Amino acid sequence: MSETLVAFDEVLERYDPAMGLEVHVELNTNTKMFCGCPATFGGEPNSQVCPTCLGLPGSMPVVNAKAVESAIRIGLALNGSIAEWCRFARKNYFYPDMPKNFQTSQYDEPIVYDGYLDVEVEGETFRVEIERAHMEEDTGKTTHIGGSTGRIHGADYSLVDYNRAGIPLIEIVTRPILGTGAKAPLVAKAYVAALREILLGLGVSDVRMDQGSMRCDVNLSLSPKGSDKLGTRTETKNVNSLRSVERAVRFEMSRHAGILDAGEAIFQETRHFHEDTGTTSAGRPKSDADDYRYFPEPDLVPVAPSREWVEELRGTLPEPPAEKRARLQAEWGYSDLEMRDVWAAGAMTLIEATVAEGASAQAARKWWMAELSRAANDRGVELAEVGVTPAQVAEVQKLVDGGSLTDKLARQVFEGLLAGEGTVSEIIDARGLAVVSDDGALGAAVDEAIDAQPAVAEKIRGGNQAAAGALIGAVMKATGGKADAKRVRELILEKLS
Amino acid sequence: MTLIEKTAAELIDALAAGETTSVELTQAHLDRIAAVDGDVHAFLHIDAEGALSQAAASDARRANGDALHALDGVPIAVKDVLTTTGLPTTCGSKILEGWIPPYDATVVKKIKAAGLPILGKTNMDEFAMGSSTEHSAYGPTKNPWKLDRIPGGSGGGSAAAVAAFEAPLALGTDTGGSIRQPGAVTGTVGVKPTYGSVSRYGLVALANSLDQVGPVTRTVLDSALLHELIGGHDPLDSTSTTTPVTGLVDAARAGATGDLKGVKVGVIKELAGEGWAPDVMAKFNESVDLLTKLGADVVEVSTPSFEHAMAAYYLILPAECSSNLAKFDAMRYGLRVTPDGDPSAEDVMKASRDAGFGDEVKRRIILGTYALSSGYYDAYYGQAQKIRTLIIEDFKKAFEQVDVLVSPTSPSTAFPLGAKLDDPLAMYMQDLATIPANLAGTPGISIPAGVSDADGLPVGVQLLAPVLEDARLYRVGAALEAAIGPVLSIDKLEVAR
Numbered sequence: 001m002s003e004t005l006v007a008f009d010e011v012l013e014r015y016d017p018a019m020g021l022e023v024h025v026e027l028n029t030n031t032k033m034f035c036g037c038p039a040t041f042g043g044e045p046n047s048q049v050c051p052t053c054l055g056l057p058g059s060m061p062v063v064n065a066k067a068v069e070s071a072i073r074i075g076l077a078l079n080g081s082i083a084e085w086c087r088f089a090r091k092n093y094f095y096p097d098m099p100k101n102f103q104t105s106q107y108d109e110p111i112v113y114d115g116y117l118d119v120e121v122e123g124e125t126f127r128v129e130i131e132r133a134h135m136e137e138d139t140g141k142t143t144h145i146g147g148s149t150g151r152i153h154g155a156d157y158s159l160v161d162y163n164r165a166g167i168p169l170i171e172i173v174t175r176p177i178l179g180t181g182a183k184a185p186l187v188a189k190a191y192v193a194a195l196r197e198i199l200l201g202l203g204v205s206d207v208r209m210d211q212g213s214m215r216c217d218v219n220l221s222l223s224p225k226g227s228d229k230l231g232t233r234t235e236t237k238n239v240n241s242l243r244s245v246e247r248a249v250r251f252e253m254s255r256h257a258g259i260l261d262a263g264e265a266i267f268q269e270t271r272h273f274h275e276d277t278g279t280t281s282a283g284r285p286k287s288d289a290d291d292y293r294y295f296p297e298p299d300l301v302p303v304a305p306s307r308e309w310v311e312e313l314r315g316t317l318p319e320p321p322a323e324k325r326a327r328l329q330a331e332w333g334y335s336d337l338e339m340r341d342v343w344a345a346g347a348m349t350l351i352e353a354t355v356a357e358g359a360s361a362q363a364a365r366k367w368w369m370a371e372l373s374r375a376a377n378d379r380g381v382e383l384a385e386v387g388v389t390p391a392q393v394a395e396v397q398k399l400v401d402g403g404s405l406t407d408k409l410a411r412q413v414f415e416g417l418l419a420g421e422g423t424v425s426e427i428i429d430a431r432g433l434a435v436v437s438d439d440g441a442l443g444a445a446v447d448e449a450i451d452a453q454p455a456v457a458e459k460i461r462g463g464n465q466a467a468a469g470a471l472i473g474a475v476m477k478a479t480g481g482k483a484d485a486k487r488v489r490e491l492i493l494e495k496l497s
Numbered sequence: 498m499t500l501i502e503k504t505a506a507e508l509i510d511a512l513a514a515g516e517t518t519s520v521e522l523t524q525a526h527l528d529r530i531a532a533v534d535g536d537v538h539a540f541l542h543i544d545a546e547g548a549l550s551q552a553a554a555s556d557a558r559r560a561n562g563d564a565l566h567a568l569d570g571v572p573i574a575v576k577d578v579l580t581t582t583g584l585p586t587t588c589g590s591k592i593l594e595g596w597i598p599p600y601d602a603t604v605v606k607k608i609k610a611a612g613l614p615i616l617g618k619t620n621m622d623e624f625a626m627g628s629s630t631e632h633s634a635y636g637p638t639k640n641p642w643k644l645d646r647i648p649g650g651s652g653g654g655s656a657a658a659v660a661a662f663e664a665p666l667a668l669g670t671d672t673g674g675s676i677r678q679p680g681a682v683t684g685t686v687g688v689k690p691t692y693g694s695v696s697r698y699g700l701v702a703l704a705n706s707l708d709q710v711g712p713v714t715r716t717v718l719d720s721a722l723l724h725e726l727i728g729g730h731d732p733l734d735s736t737s738t739t740t741p742v743t744g745l746v747d748a749a750r751a752g753a754t755g756d757l758k759g760v761k762v763g764v765i766k767e768l769a770g771e772g773w774a775p776d777v778m779a780k781f782n783e784s785v786d787l788l789t790k791l792g793a794d795v796v797e798v799s800t801p802s803f804e805h806a807m808a809a810y811y812l813i814l815p816a817e818c819s820s821n822l823a824k825f826d827a828m829r830y831g832l833r834v835t836p837d838g839d840p841s842a843e844d845v846m847k848a849s850r851d852a853g854f855g856d857e858v859k860r861r862i863i864l865g866t867y868a869l870s871s872g873y874y875d876a877y878y879g880q881a882q883k884i885r886t887l888i889i890e891d892f893k894k895a896f897e898q899v900d901v902l903v904s905p906t907s908p909s910t911a912f913p914l915g916a917k918l919d920d921p922l923a924m925y926m927q928d929l930a931t932i933p934a935n936l937a938g939t940p941g942i943s944i945p946a947g948v949s950d951a952d953g954l955p956v957g958v959q960l961l962a963p964v965l966e967d968a969r970l971y972r973v974g975a976a977l978e979a980a981i982g983p984v985l986s987i988d989k990l991e992v993a994r
Contacts, residue, residue, distance in 0.1 A: 052598050055824050057593070057701040058580040058602060062735045092869070096842070293869035295878060297641035298705035298817055299697075301735050389731050 006257035008250060009182075011222070015260065017184040017253055018230050019177040020219035021128075021245075022425040023195055025170045025205045026138060026212070032166035033137040034061030034104060039168070041211065045161035053166035056100030060299050063088070067168035068303055069313060070204040071111050071135050074170055074251065076314050077198050078130050080115025085304045088135070088297040096152070097140035097160050105136035107294040111303060117198075121183050123336075128191050129175040140165035176230060184253065189246040192216055196242075201318045209240045216245050218273075220252040222260060228413070231256070232266035236280050239273050247278040255280070298430050326345045330353060332361035345373050346383045350390055357394030367393050388417045395424050407431045408481055434482065442475070442483060446491045449474040459495045468492050500525040501662045502987055505719040508571050508665060515954035519552035519559075519570030523614045526572050530616065530663045533992045538638050539648075539658035541577050542585050543617035543733075548572060551614035558612065569612035574664035576655050577618040578625055579710070580699040581605050582898055585971045588701050589621040589633040589651075592853030593831045602699020603734065603849030604668060604710050604727045611726055616664050623855045624822065625675055625703040627651050628927035631918055639914070640683060641992045646911035649679025649927075651703075655713045656683040660985060661992055666723050667713040672703045673810055674906075674931025676711045681906035681957020684945045684985035686974075688712050688720045689931075691965050692938030693738040694722075696731030704817040705736075706933040707810075713984060717944060717975040721749035724967070740965055748968040752975030757791040760973060763798035763899035768930045774909040776949035780956040781905040784946045786905070787980040798895045798902065802887035806933045809888070811925060812868045812881035813936075815890065819865030825853065860921065876896055889937045896963045901973050902932045906943040906957030934961055942970040944977060945984035955984055 011017075032039050035052035051059035075082050089107035112133035118125050132291050151418030172195065180187045196207045196214060207214045216239045221231035234256070236248045252271070259266055270283035319327070328348065329339040332355070342348055347368045354364035368383065374391075376386040396413050399405040405413065405428075416427035428434055449471045450457045459467040468489055475488045500522045503511065527545050534540055555570035575581065578588050580598035587593040608615070622632035630638040630653025639812065640646035641661035648657040652669035655730045656679030659667050669676040671689035680687025688711045695710045702708060707846065712723035728742025764785060789795050827833040827849030834848040843973040854862070868877040895902055907927055917923040934941040939961055946958040958977070962969040987994055 015931055051598075054582075054829075056598065056600070056830075057588070057596075057824070058598065058600075058699040060698050060734050062733060090820050092823060094823070094826070096828070099824065099829070101826060102820050262983070291871045293820070293866065293874075295816060295820070295874075299702075299734075299736060351562070 002152045003255070004258035004262065005251075005254040006261060008254055011253050011257040012182050013255075014225055015222040016178070016227070017180065017224055017249070018221050018223065018233075019174075019180070019184055019188055019249060020233070020472070021146050021174045021177070021188060021191060022217040022219070023172045023192060024215050024217075025074075025172065025199060025207065026068050026214070027036060027168040027170060028203075028205050028213075029064055029066045029070065029168055031064060031066075033064050033067055033135070033168035036168055037166065041206075041213075043163050045159070048163045049165070053099070054162055055101075055412075061104060061297070063300060063303065064168060067135060068111070070202075071133065071170055072171070072305055072310055072313050073202050074114030074199065074204060075115060075133055076310070077202055077317055077320070078112070078115035078117055078133065078172070080112040080130060080133065081353055082305060082310050083111050083113065083303075086111050086308070087302045088300045089294045090297050091136075092293040095139060096158060097162075097165065097347075098100060099140065099162060099165055103136060104297055104300070106134035110134035111305075112371065117191060117194055119187060119194045120322075121186045122169050124183070126180060126183075126187050126190075127179070128177055128187070131173050131175045132174045133170055136169050136171060138164050138167040138169050146242070156241075156311065172376055185246040185249040188249045189216065189242050193242050197321045201321055202396070209242070212240065215240050218245060218248045218252070220249060220256065221266070221356065222253065222256045231260075231355050232268050234266065234269055234271050236271040236273050237288060238284060241275075244273055244275060244278075248273050248280065251279055293383065332365070334361070338365065341369060345369060347373070350384060353390035354393045355389050359394040359397040363397045363400075364390075364393060367397070371411060375414075386418065387420065388414065392417055392424055399424075399428075403484055403486075404434055406481065406485070432482070442479075442488060442491055445478045445483070446471070446474045446495060448478065450492070450495065457496055460492070465493065501529050501665075503665070504716045505568065505571050505665045505714060506716065509567055509722075511778055515678065519555040519572075519614065520549060522570075523548050523552035523572045523616070526616055526664055529661075533641070533661055534663060535662070536639060536644055536992055537641050537657050537661045537926055538636060539619055539654045539661060539663055540574070540587070540946045541587060541633075541635055541654070543619050544584055544615060545728060547583065548614040549617050551609075553612065555612045566611035566664075568724065568726060570614070571666060572614045572616050572664060573608055573723075574616050574619050574655060574658045574667040575605060575608075576652055576667070576669050578670055578701050579605055579668060580701065581615070581618065582614070584618060586618065587635070588625070589623045589635060590853065590855070590858070591634040591832055592825045592827075592849070594634075596831050597681050598699075600699065601766055602710075603679050603696035603731045605699060607727050608668070613666070616658075619652070619658050619667060619983040620768055621654050622651035622675075623858050624701070624818065625651040625670060625672055625708075626818070626857045626861055627980055628674070628678055628924050629914070629917065630654060630657075630679075631914060632855055634855055637914055640911045640954075641990045642683065642911065643991050646954065647682070647914055649682040649907070649911065651675040652679045652687075652713065653869035656680055656685050656687065657717055659683070659685045659713050661990065662987055665715070666719060668723075668727070669711055669713045670700055670703075671709050671711055671931070672678055672707045672814065673935050674928035676713055677931045677941055677957065677959060678907045679929055680713065680943040681945075681959075682911035682955060684948075684955030685722050686712075686714050686717055686945070686978075687943045688729060688967075688970070689934060689941045690724060690742075691738070691940045692935075693734075693736045694736050694740070694742055694940075694965065694967065695728050696734045698731055698733040702817070702821045704814040705821070706817060707814060709935070712819055717942070717971055717978045718746070718749040718753065720942070721745040721971045732896075734780075738965070742967070744968045745971050748971040749975040752972035753979045755972075755976060756821065757788060757793040757973060759792045760901070761899040762788050762793045762795045762973070763895055763902045764795060764900050765875065765895075765904045766797050766799045766801070767801065767803045768904035772908060772926075772929075772950075773905060774951075776951040777905050777907070777909060777956050779881070780946045780948075784958045784977060784981065785903065787977060788973075791976050791980055796899060798898055800888075800891040800895055800933070801931050802829075802884060802891045805884045806936055807925065807929060809881040809884035810928075810932045810936060811864070812877050813885065815861040815865030816868045816878050816881075817865070817867065819862045822854070822858065822862055825850065827853070857921070865984055885936045888933050892933070892937045892939055892961075892963070900962070901969050902961040904959050904961075905946075906930060906959040910949045930959055937964075939964050940970055942974045945981065946975050947981060947984055948989075
């Protein structure tokens with residue numbers, strides 16, 4: 001089979017991409033989907049298990065009501081319909097880390113159907129239609145010991161940890177996303193990012209892609225330009241970062257085009273994504289005829305959320321992120337570009353909090369996007385984790401507004417905060433950063449400056465007020481920049497009038 | 498009358514009156530087991546030590562004047578399909594040989610909490626598949642009436658233990674008749690409670706949507722006593738009903754001393770006549786006459802869908818069991834057969850399943866896998882579910898006309914061991930009359946209707962009531978039992994007195 005990659009721009013000359021994204025989200029419920037075991041991450045292997053999540057003979061599942069609640073809230077936030085009546089089904093297949101050898105999932109009766117999410121890419125809005133979101137349980141985790149690949153083949157033995165088995169999952173499945181053209185990789189990334197933002201706002205999941213609590217399967221196919229028939233798809237499994245989602249789409253587009261250009265057929269299969277190279281490799285063959293022998297789970301009664309409950313949950317939804325962004329932008333008076341930068345830097349909620357503490361939107365943006373973003377970048381941490389709080393930013397700005405700090409001094413305060421030197425006032429005291437506006441102290445410095453530069457003083461006496469700059473500079477220098485420049489100017493003019 | 502010949506109700510009185518102790522009567526039953534179980538083989542595991550220590554604890558509670566459950570101190574036998582801590586649970590299968598569950602089934606927890614000493618675990622068809630207990634991997638149980646006859650199945654062990662006076666009470670499970678049909682052929686009383694009214698948690702599932710735990714006893718009153726103890730809501734079983742299980746003992750007592758004036762009884766047209774042994778029909782007709790004499794208004798009712806019940810049952814049951822048995826992969830518990838050479842995990846699994854599962858189990862796994870497979874689901878499983886709905890409708894219509902339905906329990910008396918072993922369909926026909934209740938979730942009881950004039954073996958009569966109307970069965974059953982008179986006695990058995 002041809003593995004010639006076609007340059008991305010060329011792909012688009014001949015083909016239209018179609019994408020389907022399946023995002024798995026681990027819910028952050030206290031207990032597992034079907035039993036009372038703790039659902040916390042990272043315990044000793046097999047320390048959070050019981051007969052039910054171990055699938056022991058005779059054990060029975062009971063649905064976690066909190067997980068159903070999260071599923072409904074997610075569905076509503078994705079503009080979806082909530083089923084009045086739905087069921088769990090058994091998906092029968094063998095996998096070493098699946099203790100029952102069937103997965104309890106939802107099949108043709110998902111709890112959420114017909115939703116959508118609008119995503120914006122470079123000023124253009126794409127509506128991603130969501131076919132369904134369904135509830136299921138996660139599997140355990142296997143570690144293969146021995147062998148070189150870390151995969152089961154060639155391993156001496158395998159260890160299975162069932163702590164994760166039975167953690168509630170929501171799988172959110174889109175309809176084929178068409179008409180994105182060259183923006184396909186960006187739309188995929190933007191969709192997952194928007195989804196992540198919504199889930200974060202709902203508080204239903206940690207959405208940590210690096211820890212696997214959110215993972216994305218990328219389905220991609222190409223069809224000849226202008227054709228309305230979908231091509232054969234491949235499914236790249238478990239892509240675990242936003243950047244990788246974009247790269248996986250891009251790579252598969254190039255790879256598919258290479259195969260199609262050579263007149264060959266795409267093989268329907270799952271693919272593994274390789275973070276280091278940005279490429280994919282063949283997984284297992286997959287066909288629509290994969291026979292999971294689904295049938296309704298007889299041990300569980302149907303889930304029938306009352307309409308009252310659904311409406312009650314609708315009332316708990318936070319403002320949709322896109323609407324919130326638009327509202328804040330208007331309130332703050334930011335330009336589109338400024339707002340986009342703020343959002344991309346993860347500064348939106350920080351600025352919102354800083355404004356709530358009394359700072360102006362302009363000042364808040366200035367500190368977070370300049371000083372603090374740079375520090376976060378230098379340290380390789382999220383802005384929110386940089387070590388300065390919105391309250392501190394507002395406090396510093398208040399001192400600037402009141403004239404007791406200059407911007408330059410404020411920068412030094414932030415330096416101290418970032419270095420963990422204490423509170424704002426402690427740092428000002430310790431570093432001696434307060435502006436000198438005391439006329440006595442300033443007066444002496446002004447007299448010194450006048451004495452040192454008689455020629456300049458003469459010009460000012462002659463009415464040339466603009467010449468005061470040189471004297472102000474000298475006073476600032478003498479006071480280590482702590483002088484209140486406005487007051488210095490007044491004093492100079494008073495003395496030389 | 499010896500201790501072992503007393504009914505549970507009589508033992509309650511004897512214990513209360515201080516005429517005996519739990520240790521004494523538990524020892525008497527253990528002695529009886531030691532004397533006859535070599536011939537009968539009702540038990541797979543006998544727990545003399547455990548039973549005696551539970552009995553001693555019961556006696557201590559009684560001596561102490563503690564509040565006791567009515568059945569405290571009365572020993573019981575438990576079908577080996579229910580999980581028991583500290584005692585093996587094999588389901589009559591090699592694949593679970595030696596497995597000691599880490600948890601008790603809810604019904605086991607309840608009988609332990611009520612202070613019933615557990616004598617041991619009773620034999621059964623492998624994973625409850627069969628109608629003769631000949632499919633047990635540990636050898637068949639014999640009918641104590643005549644040792645060359647089958648004791649019914651799958652709960653032949655529980656029925657035989659009670660019939661042979663090895664235990665006054667036993668727990669069985671009824672998926673298609675596995676309590677009632679053994680009851681009929683051993684001259685004991687067997688009850689399938691309303692689906693969901695007794696917890697299934699810890700019952701190793703055969704077919705989850707059909708399985709039900711129920712009592713096996715020598716009298717209707719004893720069944721009522723045990724049924725009230727094991728019934729009620731269980732938060733670990735989401736299909737369990739929240740309706741309290743009460744009034745059964747009162748109904749049984751009222752029935753035994755009263756008449757049946759005003760009770761409407763329907764004889765099921767489709768479950769009498771052709772295909773039924775003449776001696777069985779003769780005894781059945783006598784029972785119907787007795788019902789009339791007791792004042793019941795007896796009419797014939799038609800349930801046309803019942804003729805398809807067997808077909809539906811043998812699609813739904815294998816479908817569910819094929820999924821349930823997938824967990825037996827030799828990796829975590831139970832049998833592991835390691836072939837010579839350098840076997841893969843799959844090789845170990847294949848060899849273990851080949852050695853661990855018997856023919857009937859393999860037959861049903863294959864059947865169920867086929868019935869659920871894509872392309873056949875609608876034709877088989879889907880159709881079967883439609884028939885199930887029709888049967889529920891038939892019951893509804895019938896119960897609009899009458900209070901209870903009657904039929905013979907089983908088409909013949911106990912047949913010789915081995916007679917139907919090579920003819921699965923003939924074996925399946927044994928459950929013709931009992932299966933509809935499992936498909937509809939309705940309760941049913943089999944009580945001894947006398948002995949056959951042809952072979953001197955017991956014949957059973959089945960009563961059926963609407964969902965959650967189990968009390969009707971006890972009222973009508975007790976009245977009929979009193980009118981028929983004693984059928985089982987220790988003198989009539991082939992096993993030694």
